[in-house]
Amino acid sequence: MPRGPEQEFVAPRGLLRIADCLTSDGGVALPAGVTLPSLIDRNVAHVGDTVAYRYLDFTRSDAGHAIELTWAQLGVRSRAIGAHLQRVATPADRVAILAPQGIDYIAGFFASIKAGNIAVPLFAPELPGHAERLQTALRDSRPTVVLTTAAAIDAVQSSLDKLPRAQRPRITVIDRIPDSEGDAFVPIEVDVDEISHLQYTSGSTRPPVGVEITHRAVGTNLIQMILSIDLLNRNTHGVSWLPLYHDMGLSMIGFPAVYGGHSTLMSPTAFIRRPQRWINALSDGSRRGNVVTAAPNFAYEWTAQRGRPAPGDDVDLSNVVMIIGSEPVSIEAITTFNEAFAPYGLPATAIKPSYGIAEATLFVSTTAPTAEATVVHFDRDRLAAGQAVRVAADAPYAVAQVSSGQVARSQWAAVIDPETSDELPDGYVGEMWLHGNNIGRGYWGLPDETRRTFDASLGSTLDIGSHAEGVSPGSDWLRTGDLGVYLDGELYITGRIADRITIDGLHFYPQDIETTAADASPAVRRGYVTAFSIPTDGGERLVIIAERAAGSNRADPVAALEAIRAAVPHRHGLTVHDVKILPAGAIPRTTSGKLARRACRARYLDGAWAD
Template structure:
């Protein structure tokens, strides 16, 4: 049996802790032993109905109460779990179904387990020859306490096939083995100093994303932590619910992408004095997208009157290719920022500490690599770079995936020495990881390396621009919309004032001014779009390449 499953079974047998779901309407708590009892029946059902070891099972559901035992049941039966991207109210179901069929073919899934609120999609899938079973019916008629399926579980078996956040038209799945999962989850437990007997995790994160599925479902289920979990729709419908759950349940551990802390900060600013108690929160991980120090400050400042300590914020770096975590900042230190000379960064690719009145850039310090992971920075010529030299970040360790599944077949991720190229550009500062941006997104102008996040943050400061909905798009020299003889960039922002010619003109001028003030360069063009126009991944990240395609199709 793999170390991951052995850990999971031990927690099921020994831990009195469990998960609470159904907030805020009908909260229900089940111990991990109760979850495991349901999972055993599901595993027996799956094995009895022909699931063979190594088969991928896809899951399309939103309720954590169903997903937890289903995932565990699949693992116990020897299968791997793939959480499908979920359609939204704006999704074209025909396109979604076509993309989903492509994904299922790619991963070789023999079955889709379907649960609320996606039950109505059963016909859409079965019409395309896909075998569908309702999760709620899995295990029905199976006697209590069935024997576990007699299947081998090796360290190199696939536990998760995590779909990446890129285009669904060109899907790719990260192969996460039992070895990878065990190595990463135990490293995260160690780095975060999780206290199994006392910590309470609170989450609204989507379970089709690695931060939710691994960090706030698999980790607590495997090690026996108390978990309170709701759906993303619950959070988006009432963001203050997140803080309310931390307050009522004494939450100590939570996580979210940067935008969510900005949203919660605004909500806390309007909350009544004494209505919340956030003093128990000791570990608030910020990851999955670039961290904005101003957004973090707005969250901690607004939460201070409810007992929130700024030291609880943990800046993190992660990716599906390591199951989840890459590096965590040390706990109880809060967000620390590296302030570096902008000109040395852009012209010399060196992270020199800023001094005087020279232009500066701020990057969060993301902590050392997690236990068992090594990080290095490599130049374009393949040379391993030194401290504070900027280049491509590479990783090596037991948590690193052996490869991807793509529509064209398997794709290895590691070089001959086991190093994974992350595609991120950054540097190491005394062993601390700092990420500057995605290498493919860096804009080069006049020999300078300009990072889209600097442009996007500046554009987001303009009145009328929707928070978190500004995208900077690189234009290669002599190609694309507004082509010129050198590389340039466009900026697209969403605004509720889109369609008002006078308001759009003012926003374009102010965005141009703000961006020029921040980076010393002007965008070739600024587009003001209606809310909901910017392409996003299923997990909510803005897609720069797809935004460029959208702008290419619009008249100048």
């Protein structure tokens, strides 16, 4: 548990104090009327001249051009854009943001909320490979207005032309709205239990759906994150390349609003092309105070490969906190990154394996501020059967699991038997069910699925050691679809129900099979392997799709295919029905970088990679 905020953080007069968000027993409870717009108004009034957001634009120069926005300037821009929205939309209308990463995106998102609309953070149509996801979100949310920029308007118009004429929204160009329009803005009172924005899910296991995130959920989850990661310092600096339509990307612009802090942003493309840009931005922030960032597994692996400082570079990572999440956390990613950057002052406690989900606004759990990432090894067969049994790391059927730490304050996460709805004891694997004020309201336009997912009723709870203790009987719980287990006070996320492979009545975790395939041959690109089952006349059978590793394009794939076919039966007792080795980039991924196993399976069944 973090140290007391009263000793850690003294807010400038007029700003929100974290202590004011805590109950007498240390729980999280937002003061009346606290919303993102109200927090921004406080910052404008009391620290208006300080930088709120800095965007590093690398489109014209490798050195990057910094574009800064103070809190006062954000106030001006959000009033101007908000006033325009009040003229062309009504309260609770959806306003979609289809803009490139940058300052205009931030201003448009906050302005739509300030104007009383429901923001729909999406992305510019230029994002390759995700046109279908964008069209799905637009058809589902039916925005009245789309906010974009002059640079993206042609692509946006072309994308909107694909919608039925009756569903085509009005286009507003953010950077063409003059500041003077703000004079017409009419302040509105925001109900904290109304929808702030729709957070569309990544689509890794199902088509994307819009989660209704309330103002209360946003504020609660930001406070939970600040307390859990020990961000109790106004000089904590955020650094992020995560897309702003992603829930973690939004949180990285949300937490500075809580206490008038600041974040430095860049585009995902800028990071992918030169991951050292991320490291340099972290280093710059580390010299001025504490720095927090977040990324999935692949980013840490990619940066360790391609983002190491050049000889003689002055890099300081001594004050960095790094969240790793969005998929089951890989200890290899953590170890590789730590080995690469420990010489530059990266603390052993810097990387924080975490668990989050869009339906909970984002943040659920993380490791303690002073703790190092830890890994345990479970017996693979016992784990697949629903029980976590520790074994030695070199045991024949050992599978590594990284701890996701402890659940945030005023949030409950119980491990439930999904068939009976009863709580399971520690050491047993079940579905994670969540409860708290950070949970979203439901799925937009899907009342039946909302009831099934967000309004679950807990059955029996444990008499001793219940993780539901403190929740009133009859309260609603969120069914996450994630599988997890508690052991020795730590939470471990083992996979997703929808991804689990069942063959001949036995359960298998796809990530275990994917790791085996990657280990089988150096010709396989690590982190770019998917495993799934398909129906055949003989029942469900295993298929593995892998991408070629860098530098292996000329190598004969037969040896790699044979190695995978030999390794998987040896390690898992499974026969591989089919295995494909494809060029880099062939396997679909979600907009947050996760493997899109559902989409990969669909492509395979459609014959996309038929011989």
